[in-house]
Amino acid sequence: MKREHKTIFIAFSSQKGGVGKSTFTTLAASTMHYRMGYNVAVFDADFPQHSLMNMKNRDLAMVMENEVMKRKAYKQFTSINKKAYPIIRHKAEGVLEAANDFLKSSSIPVDVIFFDLPGTVNTPGILKALTGMHHIFTPITADRVVMESTLIFTQLMKDVIMKEGNTTIETINLFWSRVDGRERTPLYDIYDKLIAELGLSLMQSRIKNSSRFRKESEVNAKIIFRSTVMPPDKRLMKACKLDRFITEFLNIIKL
Known part of the structure; x- marks a missing residue:
């Protein structure tokens, strides 16, 4: 009997802005889709800014203006034989149905x-x-x-929403980001x-601080970090x- 294909729904979520939700969404999606052979899609439900949709438009324009990146993109898409992953604009309300x-x-x-969801619990549908x-x-x-x-917020999700059982959530995972390796604190x-002590899950991986997390690809760039069209x-x-x-992330979601 053929096993039904299951699509995994994932959100990088936080109730605090500026911690890198959209950045990590892009990095994970691009690594999986362009380098690891998975098929990925993204719903940009962070209304009204829709930063991922806007980033994709800028990324495509940058590739067309940068000869080095244009050649890399051509080589990439012909070798993996698939298109860029779709980014669909939506509001948080109704996004699961969409x-x-x-x-x-x-x-x-x-x-x-x-x-990619809004960073406030007051948003309708969040x-x-x-x-x-x-x-x-x-x-x-x-x-x-x-x-x-x-x-x-994480304790609320774990101790109230998950325990009530009316959810598909399997894991909630905290992880340290922007860790300064020189900082002894x-x-x-x-x-x-x-x-x-709160019984919450913390990943072993600690992501070091880098200016690359806040820097989009530039027209004269020769290497890519944060991009929706390349890994x-x-x-x-x-x-x-x-x-x-990424290795620990894949182990958690069992891919």
Whole structure:
């Protein structure tokens, strides 16, 4: 008997803006789709800015203006023999229904749909969207305001919503982002202990701070990091330990 193909719904989610939700969505989606052979789609439900949709338009324009990148993109798309992953604009409200409609109409099996969601719990439809995920990944930084809002919300999701059972959530995973390797601070140890005491899941991978996380591809660039049309450069991934994160990420979602 043939096993039905299951599409995994994933969100990089946080109740605090500026921690890199859209960036990590792009990095994970591009690595999986362009380098690892998975078929990926993205729903950009971060209304009204729709930053991923806008990023894709800028990325395509940059490739057309940069001869080095144009050749790399041509080589990439002819070797993997598939198109860029689709980014679909939507609001948080109704996004699960829209994703399921997309899957029914897709001519290829989709392995993962990433959802880029708004960073505020007051947005209409946001809680329903989150409860429809299979896995939620939450970037955290050693900042008191970020940690307080993140831990309160994550505990709510785990101890109230998941325990009530009306959800598809399998895992909620916190991970350290923008860690300064030169910084000797006891804050990480203190927060690690607190996260464990709250019974929350913390990934082993710690992603090092890099200006690349805030920097989009430029017209004169020769290497790519954050892009919706090409995977991040392997050396840059290794330098910030994103390669280790992706390995652990795939183990968690069982791909």
